[in-house]
Amino acid sequence: MTNRMLTEIPVVYNQLYQTYGCQHWWPAETAFEVMVGAILVQNTAWKNVEKAMLQLEPYLDPVQMFHLPIEKLEQLIRSSGFFRIKARRLHAFLTWFKNYDFKMEQLHCQDTYLLRNQLLAINGIGPETADSILLYALHRPVFVIDAYTRRIFKRLGFDLPKKYQDLRYLFEAALVKDVQLYNEYHALIVQHAKVHCKVKPICPTCPLLDRCEQNVGS
């Protein structure tokens, strides 16, 4: 099974890329926006995060955002859902960033493994958010796993490791260690999950139909 996955993971990438093309991720202007967006998008539709980002626009600077009262932050990000808890998560993240003088350059000096552990220690940042920040804001070669990844590959018929890290290592073992490839693949997975592999899948036009177990009868 694992062998099959190792050979098919790159093939699936090619098929998705041929179907959807380059995704140009992450949709943000700056690395700081990527980090903020990664927290706000937790279990939330990206569309609602966009509205919050618009409200945040005047404060899209770590120092300014850090000094916002938590209630103000709550109101600004309201549209992204879970606004009370996310405002606290953002603030916790900024408190950590303060250790680096709110400077991206200082983050760039740090080892990926160390950064990952520090991010995971922040209340409100779990493995997916940490890895999204590492890959899309800090350009580290870390493959991001999310619910879509599990849904798609489970439907393809793979017996997936249950632990986040194990699934991540499987993808990393199957692919060339390359930031741009990891960036594009995760983006394609999200796109595919939104267009075809939804909760109620749209199978007839699916680019992966020929290799999918959902295929039968639908």
Next chain:
DNA sequence: GTCCCGTAGC
């Protein structure tokens, strides 16, 4: 009413 690029707390 259901679902959304999760996480923490019990």
Next chain:
DNA sequence: GCTACTGGAC
């Protein structure tokens, strides 16, 4: 393992 967290789009 289960549930709360929250609003908005469809």
